[in-house]
Amino acid sequence: MKTFRIGGIHPKENKFSAGQRIKTVALPDRVVIPLAHYSGMPSRAVVKKGDFVKVGQLIGQADGYVSANVHSSVSGRVSKVDVQLDASGYKRPAVFIDVEGDEWLESIDLTTDIKRECHFTKEEILTKIQSAGIVGLGGATFPAHVKLAPPPGKKAEVLIINGVECEPFLTCDHQLMLEKGEEIMVGITILMKVLAVEKAVIGIENNKQDAVEYLRKIAKSYPGIRVVPLKVRYPQGGEKQLIDAILRRQVPSGKIPIEVGTVVMNVATTFAVYEAVQKGKPLMERVMTISGKEVQNPGNYLVRLGVYLSEVVNQAGGVPERTGKIIGGGPMMGRSLMNLDVPMAKGSAGIVFVPDRDSVRGQDRNCIRCAKCVTVCPMGLEPFLLMNQSEREMWDEMEQNRIMDCIECGSCSYTCPSNRPLLDYIRYGKTTVGFRIRSRKAAKV
Amino acid sequence: MNTILAAILILGGIGILLAVLIYFVSEKFKVIEDPRYDQVEATLPAANCGGCGFPGCRGFAVACVESDSLDHLNCTVGGIETMEKVASILGKTAVAHTPTVAVVRCGGDCEHRPRMNEYDGVKHCFIAHNLYSGETGCSWGCLGFGDCELSCDFDAIKVNPITKIPEVDEEKCTSCGACVRACPKMLIEIRKKGPKSRRIYVNCRNKDKGNISRKSCNVSCIACNKCFKVCPHEAISIGDNLAFIHDDKCKLCRKCVEVCPTNAIVELNFPPRRKPVEAEGETLVTNK
Numbered sequence: 001m002k003t004f005r006i007g008g009i010h011p012k013e014n015k016f017s018a019g020q021r022i023k024t025v026a027l028p029d030r031v032v033i034p035l036a037h038y039s040g041m042p043s044r045a046v047v048k049k050g051d052f053v054k055v056g057q058l059i060g061q062a063d064g065y066v067s068a069n070v071h072s073s074v075s076g077r078v079s080k081v082d083v084q085l086d087a088s089g090y091k092r093p094a095v096f097i098d099v100e101g102d103e104w105l106e107s108i109d110l111t112t113d114i115k116r117e118c119h120f121t122k123e124e125i126l127t128k129i130q131s132a133g134i135v136g137l138g139g140a141t142f143p144a145h146v147k148l149a150p151p152p153g154k155k156a157e158v159l160i161i162n163g164v165e166c167e168p169f170l171t172c173d174h175q176l177m178l179e180k181g182e183e184i185m186v187g188i189t190i191l192m193k194v195l196a197v198e199k200a201v202i203g204i205e206n207n208k209q210d211a212v213e214y215l216r217k218i219a220k221s222y223p224g225i226r227v228v229p230l231k232v233r234y235p236q237g238g239e240k241q242l243i244d245a246i247l248r249r250q251v252p253s254g255k256i257p258i259e260v261g262t263v264v265m266n267v268a269t270t271f272a273v274y275e276a277v278q279k280g281k282p283l284m285e286r287v288m289t290i291s292g293k294e295v296q297n298p299g300n301y302l303v304r305l306g307v308y309l310s311e312v313v314n315q316a317g318g319v320p321e322r323t324g325k326i327i328g329g330g331p332m333m334g335r336s337l338m339n340l341d342v343p344m345a346k347g348s349a350g351i352v353f354v355p356d357r358d359s360v361r362g363q364d365r366n367c368i369r370c371a372k373c374v375t376v377c378p379m380g381l382e383p384f385l386l387m388n389q390s391e392r393e394m395w396d397e398m399e400q401n402r403i404m405d406c407i408e409c410g411s412c413s414y415t416c417p418s419n420r421p422l423l424d425y426i427r428y429g430k431t432t433v434g435f436r437i438r439s440r441k442a443a444k445v
Numbered sequence: 446m447n448t449i450l451a452a453i454l455i456l457g458g459i460g461i462l463l464a465v466l467i468y469f470v471s472e473k474f475k476v477i478e479d480p481r482y483d484q485v486e487a488t489l490p491a492a493n494c495g496g497c498g499f500p501g502c503r504g505f506a507v508a509c510v511e512s513d514s515l516d517h518l519n520c521t522v523g524g525i526e527t528m529e530k531v532a533s534i535l536g537k538t539a540v541a542h543t544p545t546v547a548v549v550r551c552g553g554d555c556e557h558r559p560r561m562n563e564y565d566g567v568k569h570c571f572i573a574h575n576l577y578s579g580e581t582g583c584s585w586g587c588l589g590f591g592d593c594e595l596s597c598d599f600d601a602i603k604v605n606p607i608t609k610i611p612e613v614d615e616e617k618c619t620s621c622g623a624c625v626r627a628c629p630k631m632l633i634e635i636r637k638k639g640p641k642s643r644r645i646y647v648n649c650r651n652k653d654k655g656n657i658s659r660k661s662c663n664v665s666c667i668a669c670n671k672c673f674k675v676c677p678h679e680a681i682s683i684g685d686n687l688a689f690i691h692d693d694k695c696k697l698c699r700k701c702v703e704v705c706p707t708n709a710i711v712e713l714n715f716p717p718r719r720k721p722v723e724a725e726g727e728t729l730v731t732n733k
Contacts, residue, residue, distance in 0.1 A: 375527050
């Protein structure tokens with residue numbers, strides 16, 4: 001069984017919501033659609049107070065190349081264009097819409113039958129993906145059209161589809177593969193056409209045997225697509241790790257996957273591409289997992305963008321008693337939410353409720369030089385050294401030690417027997433070093 | 446015996462040869478430095494704080510010697526006494542600079558700004574600031590983990606354990622600006638110390654609209670314009686939903702302090718107000 005070669009851990013999987021069918025969350029009275037929830041520039045609002053919008057209508061125009069459009073997820077009247085607290089407590093621009101009915105744009109095909117043939121040219125597909133505002137739904141929310149247009153002189157050979165879902169608790173991609181397998185396959189053929197590649201590989205971790213078997217069965221009728229089961233190991237869902245696991249190629253430090261002739265796309269993104277190209281439906285809803293050790297009915301929910309997370313949680317059975325922390329995203333990479341009154345964003349893959357007995361950090365003690373963090377680091381860094389340098393603000397040394405390669409997977413903090421806050425300090429260093437590199441580049445220009 | 450002699454002669458010979466070489470090289474590449482650099486540096490406090498804007502005391506000494514006048518140069522640590530000593534060495538005249546002090550512009554203590562969540566990451570302002578807005582509803586206010594305290598070389602700024610807001614010791618503060626650079630929320634400002642340490646400033650940095658900032662903190666500036674209107678010296682400007690008092694124009698009349706509805710404008714080290722003002726206020730109320 002394949003897996004990536006350097007480092008990695010195996011946290012307890014806790015996939016309580018596996019096998020739960022995707023449920024649709026009822027529409028609330030009001031949604032708040034964030035305009036700045038992806039990497040890159042926030043988009044510009046193109047609606048104003050009092051405008052009536054339909055489902056799928058453009059409300060935020062991309063501002064610049066690395067930026068994505070935002071579409072209304074409901075029909076109703078715009079009550080204001082203002083700022084809204086996001087999950088980190090800072091205020092971001094957002095469009096507030098009061099829901100009236102559920103009226104969709106006429107251009108969206110609402111039938112559920114699968115459209116396999118795609119007659120569009122490469123350019124047409126790219127334009128459709130760009131105008132549908134599709135971003136990477138794995139978490140980093142990088143605009144998909146940028147990824148799909150490799151820089152001149154670079155050519156992709158293989159398309160990798162990321163169905164790994166290595167985070168504990170999360171099952172939204174798993175369930176999507178089981179329920180929308182055919183659609184994902186069509187999405188893959190569309191992406192293959194855009195990138196002009198002959199081969200596509202779907203990487204799925206071995207704990208999702210049913211998905212592996214199901215996709216293998218239907219992949220027979222799609223030439224060039226192969227399903228590869230992978231050994232369960234965190235952080236296999238990181239694109240550099242996945243490329244290493246499947247192709248045995250290492251992305252050079254500071255470079256992107258196209259450098260080794262590949263492009264990685266998440267299964268949820270692929271499904272969104274299918275919907276955008278074949279059905280004309282922009283990215284305005286996604287599947288998210290609600291789970292936790294003490295959650296009554298963990299499940300997978302199809303949620304429209306901009307719905308308050310508290311609304312989703314209420315429909316899923318409310319916050320369990322004795323909850324210590326609520327995490328947005330998976331427990332490894334996600335961040336604690338400071339309140340639940342934040343709108344659903346394109347990158348929200350799940351909500352995990354952590355009971356208070358598990359949510360406390362242990363007292364941090366001295367480093368005992370056991371080098372466990374070095375062993376598990378999937379990027380081959382030395383987390384203990386980077387932490388010490390960050391504490392002492394030795395930025396140049398950190399840069400030499402390749403701090404910018406850190407993918408912030410948290411394996412080092414997870415494995416440390418002394419509870420050292422490794423990732424906290426490394427992230428601090430990474431932010432500062434990144435800032436220094438950017439300002440140095442700006443000074444050169 | 447011969448071996449020992451040979452060794453002494455060879456090593457000694459090499460030594461003498463190199464010594465001569467080094468002598469000529471050092472003569473050839475001699476850096477002729479103004480001896481006044483050392484003299485000036487010796488009078489400086491050797492705090493190397495960077496408050497003067499130069500890299501350490503040596504850098505400041507060089508700048509003092511090289512510049513034509515000492516008008517724009519000031520050692521914030523030593524003050525006018527040090528500058529007079531420097532001036533006497535250099536034969537220039539020292540100019541007294543207005544003494545300045547660091548001011549923390551956040552009044553959101555535990556009483557006025559309730560904590561809404563608990564942060565259990567590394568207790569470091571910068572790390573918390575990178576991660577999220579902070580334990581309170583105000584994303585502009587003090588985080589209270591004491592990066593400023595760590596940055597201070599003079600032990601002049603301390604986080605009060607009860608209010609969780611840093612307090613500046615005026616006696617010790619040299620206004621070097623280390624805390625200004627350390628604060629990720631940019632709350633600390635170097636202001637004029639004022640006569641008898643009397644100062645008036647807006648104790649808030651919340652740039653949200655009034656209704657939003659008021660929800661998260663009782664003593665936030667809501668940019669209501671009252672102080673702007675009442676100020677007879679045009680010392681107050683309003684921008685970004687925030688009032689700012691320019692210390693070079695402020696005449697310390699305290700009118701703005703009286704009108705501020707949220708007590709966001711703070712007066713420091715003033716004697717208690719005279720009775721008549723209060724009495725007047727009372728009569729007004731009774732007349733109504």
